[in-house]
Amino acid sequence: MKIKHKIAAISTAAILTLSISGNVFAAGTTFKDLDNVSAKNKIIALQNEGVVSGMADGIFSPNSKVTAAQSIQLFVRAFNLNLDTIRFIKAPKATDYFKKAKDDAWYSQALITGAVRGLDFPADIDPGRNLTREEYTYYLVKAMENYGQLPMINLIPAVISDEDQITVEYSGAIQRALKYGIVKLNSDGSFNPKGELTRAEATEELYNALEFLKAHPAPSAQPVQN
Helix, strand or coil, rough: CCCCCCCCCCCHHHHHCCCCCCCCCCCCCCCCCCCCCCCHHHHHHHHCCCCCCEEECCEECCCCCEEEHHHHHHHHHHHCCCCCCCCCCCCCCCCHCCCCCCCCCCCCCHHHHHHCCCCCCCCCCCCCCEHHHHHHHHHHHHHHHHHCCCCCCCCCCCCCHHHHHHCCHHHHHHHHHHHCCCCCCCCCCCCCCCCEEEEHHHHHHHHHHHHHHCCCCCCCCCCCCC
């Protein structure tokens, strides 16, 4: 189901800007629970850029599962999306774009921004649902290709041992993610597409995507925060 934009000219008083949830830490704040996390440096780098935040004071909770709402907020921050130039007929609500959202939830502004700015999340997604590895990778690749204005690429598909478990709609994006170096296969050649992604894994994928875009900038690409 595609998201429909509801945009029209009105006074600038209706312009909304992205609000960040109250658990964002200032740059330089150290998370206390990353000592044994392989992606520690990548998480800290994105935290210092204001892209990732913790679950509580000094706690990143790397092994918690990443939700759709958290993913949308990550992408909004990472790709520097905002509503600064958008004017609305009426003040938008999260439920205008995502029917299972709550308008007073911490994520509501990020969902509005993501929807208006074209993030490819379906309108019927539950913001609180944990995302699988194939879902998160698909949405991330679509976002980075869009905002990084990446060209179409020809590639020789990687051999994935559990490819038969990958949703057909997501398979192309996953192959490109492997090509971009965003993700790697497990030692047995599997991708584990139906496994739920942790916050550490999601942040590492996002970091790798932003690093790829930094190395392959488009002349007129939208600015990437990192």
